[in-house]
Structure formats: structure tokens, C-alpha cells
Amino acid sequence: MTLTAPQRARARRLLRDAERRATPIDPLSELLPGLDTADAYAVQQGNIADRLTAGATVVGHKVGLTSAAMQRLLGVGEPDFGHLLDDMVHRDGAAVHAGRYCAPRVEPEICFRLAAPLRGPGVTVADVLAATEAVAPALEIVDSRIRDWKITLADTVADNASSAGLVVAAWTPLGEVPDLPAVLVDLLVDGERVASGNGREVLGHPAAAVAWLADTLSAFDVTLEPGHVVLPGAMTTAPFVTAGQKVEARFSGLGPVSVSFV
Numbered sequence: 001m002t003l004t005a006p007q008r009a010r011a012r013r014l015l016r017d018a019e020r021r022a023t024p025i026d027p028l029s030e031l032l033p034g035l036d037t038a039d040a041y042a043v044q045q046g047n048i049a050d051r052l053t054a055g056a057t058v059v060g061h062k063v064g065l066t067s068a069a070m071q072r073l074l075g076v077g078e079p080d081f082g083h084l085l086d087d088m089v090h091r092d093g094a095a096v097h098a099g100r101y102c103a104p105r106v107e108p109e110i111c112f113r114l115a116a117p118l119r120g121p122g123v124t125v126a127d128v129l130a131a132t133e134a135v136a137p138a139l140e141i142v143d144s145r146i147r148d149w150k151i152t153l154a155d156t157v158a159d160n161a162s163s164a165g166l167v168v169a170a171w172t173p174l175g176e177v178p179d180l181p182a183v184l185v186d187l188l189v190d191g192e193r194v195a196s197g198n199g200r201e202v203l204g205h206p207a208a209a210v211a212w213l214a215d216t217l218s219a220f221d222v223t224l225e226p227g228h229v230v231l232p233g234a235m236t237t238a239p240f241v242t243a244g245q246k247v248e249a250r251f252s253g254l255g256p257v258s259v260s261f262v
Contacts, residue, residue, distance in 0.1 A: 001036065001038045001039045001042060002034040002035070002036050002038075002039060003032060003034050003035060003036075003039045007032055007034075007039075008039060008042055008043055008046065009046075010032070011028050011031075011032055011035070011039075011043045011158055012043050012046045012047050012050070014028065014031070015028070015043070015047060015145050015158060015159055016047055016050065018102065018145035019102075019145050022099060022100055022101060022102050023102065024102040024103065024144065024145055024146055024147040024148070025145060025146065025147060026146075026147055027146050027147070027150050027151060027152065027155050028040075028043075028146070028154070028155050028158055028159075029151075029152045029154055029155050035154045035155075035158070036154060037153060037154055037157055039154070039158075040153075040154040040155070040157035040158035041157055041158075041220070043157075043158040044082065044083070044157060044158055044159070044160050044161075045220075047160065048083045048085075048160070051085060051087075052085075056085040056086060056087050057085060057086045058083055058084070058085060058086075058228070059084050059085060059086050059089065059228060059229060060083075060084040060224075060228040060229035060230050060231070061081055061082065061083055061084060061213055061217070061224070061228070061230055061231075062081065062082050062083075062084055062140060062161055062163050062166075062230070062231040062233075063079055063080075063081050063161075063209045063210070063212065063213050063230070063231065063232050063233045064079060064080045064081065064082065064142075064156065064161040064162065064163070064233060064234075065078065065079045065080055065153075065156075065161075065233070066079050066201075066202045066203045066209045066212075066232060066233030066234070067197070067201040067202055067233055067234050067235065067236075068201070075152075076151075076152070076153045076156070077153075078153065079203075079209065079212055079233070080153060080156060080157045080161045081161055081213055081216060081217070082157075082160040082161030082162070082163040083160060083163070084163065084166055084229065084231065088163070088164065088165050088166055089165075089166050089167075089168070090141075090165055090166065090167045090259060091167070092167060092168065092169040092170070092257050092258065092259075093258050093259070093260070094167060094259055094260070095259075095260045095261075095262045096141070096165065096259055096260070096261055096262070097243075097261075097262055098241065098242055098243040098261040098262065099243065101141070101143040101164055102143055102144060102145055103143060103144060103148075103149060103240065104141055104142070104143045104164065104240070104241050104261070105141075105142050105143070105238035105239060105240050105241065106139050106140070106141055106142070106187075106238060106239065106241050106247045106259070107139065107140045107142060107233075107234035107235075107236070107238045108137070108138070108139060108185045108187050108195075108197070108234065108235050108236055108249035108251070108257075109138045109139070109140055109202075109206075109231045109232060109233060109234060109235060110135050110136075110137070110138065110180060110183060110199060110202075110206045110232065110235070110251070110254070111135060111136045111137075111138035111166075111168050111229055111230070111231055112128070112132050112135055112206070112207075112210055112229060112230040112231075112232065113132070113133050113134045113135070113136070113171060113227070113228075113229050114131050114132060114133060114224055114225070114226050114227065114228055114229075114230070115131060115132065115133035115226055115227075116130070116131040116226055117131070117223050117224060117225055117226055118131050118210070118211075118214040118223065118224040119214060119217075119218055119223040119224070120211075120214045120215030120216070120217065120218035121215050121218050122215070123210075123211040123214040123215050124211055125205055125207040125208050125211055127211065127214075128207040128208075128210040128211050128214070129174065129207055131224075132174045132207070132210075133173070133174065134171040134172055134173050134174055135171070135172060135174060135177055135180070135254065136168050136169055136170060136171045136172065136254065136257075137168075137169045137170075137185075137249060137251040137254045137255055137256060137257040138166060138167060138168045138169070138231060138249075138257055139166075139167040139247060139249055139257055139258075139259055140163065140165070140166055140167075140231050140234070141164045141165030141166070141167070141259070142162045142163060142164060142238060143162060143163075143164035143165075144156070144159060144162050145159050146159060166229075166231065167257055167258075167259045168229070168257065169254075169255060169256065169257035170255060172254060172255075177253055177254065178252065178253035179199075180199045180205060180206050180207060181198065181199040181200040181204065181205045181206070182198065182199060182200075182252075183198060183199040183235075183251055183252055183253055183254060184196070184197075184198050184251070184252040185197055185198065185235050185236065185249055185250065185251045185252070186249070186250045187236050187239070187247070187248075187249050188247070188248045188249070188250070189239060189241065189245055189246070189247055190245055190246055191246075191248075194239050195236035195237050195239065196236060197234075197235035197236035198235060199235065201233075201234070201235045201236070202232050202233045202234075202235060203232075203233070206232040206233070207232070209232035209233050210224075210230050210232050213230060213232075241261050242261065243261050243262055244261065244262070245260070245261050246258060246259070246260045246261075247259055247260075247261070
């Protein structure tokens, strides 16, 4: 780490206040030029610890920046991870207040629910599939507390990998789903298709992203737990959304999932 403890505490406070007020801040990488990825994960974990102290519960993790489309969109070159908390989860078809976010976007993803623990290093796609109970069509609401999404990898890592919400539809047992890399998705905003993709966009196989997560978390002495969910990454680019819009993702073999912004 390159920042001092007071500097990391300042970064946590800035991000926490930006989220509470839905008012973005200048990039942390500019405000604290020494910020590196190790510092950023320390900032993320500090803010998650504060939310757990306040009563939230970890329900899983998200992997970000796994598709070439999202890496190009945000100008980064490697995945990252964040935490999913119970107060971030919305039911399928929910109405969500857009004003609670700074600049929200929506991503279609295949959500995994684990039946067995996963711990790296050396986790394989086969290991992930063996540990997975079911998958579901999902939408991740992503939001950057950094102004204009002007982020480096360290900025988004510190900001809980830009995660803000999760919408999950019906679960399908893994043995009843199609080949995950071949799953197709259409993303619609107000009924108009704005993007399409498939499971191969996520590191070649969505389970490969879950394996990457398990291996990466092992360095933090963290195990993916039974019952937890994992978002492996976006299958398309992520459009901005505003109040008054409805977003729906239609997955081949898995079904639809939707959320409305009010």
C-alpha cells in the first residue's frame, strides 16, 4: 500500500458521503495520487465493514470488468470484485428510485447461487459448476460515486467495484440450464433493444469469472460460502438509466428479469 491510514480513511469517508448524498466526487486517483489497487481494496473493505456494523449482511460478491465491452467502455484491462449486501437486493419487476444513485447504469448477468464452498487458489470452471446449485437471470445496477464515471481501476475497486444493486428473477437448477457460454441475452430499455450478448463475453465462460473470484479472494482469506450469490460480469455494455425507464433482460433458456426506475 502507498497511502497512509489517514488517507485511506479519507477515501472511505468521501465515498461513503457521496453514496449517502447521491452526489459524486472527483476521482480518488486524482485526490489521492498514490492510490493503488491494494489501497483501493482496503478502502472497499473498510466501507463494507462499516455497513456490516450498521446492520447489513453480505449475501455474495460481484465480479466486474470481465467483458471486453466493459473494459473498453471504462478504459481498464483487468477484472475486479465487490461485495453484495442484503440491502442492495431488489425483487424481479421492482420499482427503484433513480434518485438514490449518482449516475446509474444496468448490466445483464447470469447470477450463480452456491451450494458448496469455493476457495482458491486453483479453482477451475468444473469446480465452480460442481459447487453451483442454480443460476438465474439478473440485472446489476452499477453506479459510480466518481463524477462522470471518470475512473481508473483503483477508483472503481475502492468504490465497491461500482456496485449498487441486484435484481434477480427465478432460479433454475444448474442441471436444467443450457450451456452457459451459449446463453444469449437481449437488453431492452422501454421495450427497445439496446444491446445483445452471450455468456462467452464473460471471460469465455461465466463460471471462469467465479473461479477468478474464488482465487482472488483467497489472498484476502475469504471463502465463497454456500448460499451466497455471485454476479460474474456483464454480458453486454451498460447503458445509463433515468427515472421513468423500464429495463428488461431476456435470457435464452433462463427467462426474463426487469426493473423500473421511478
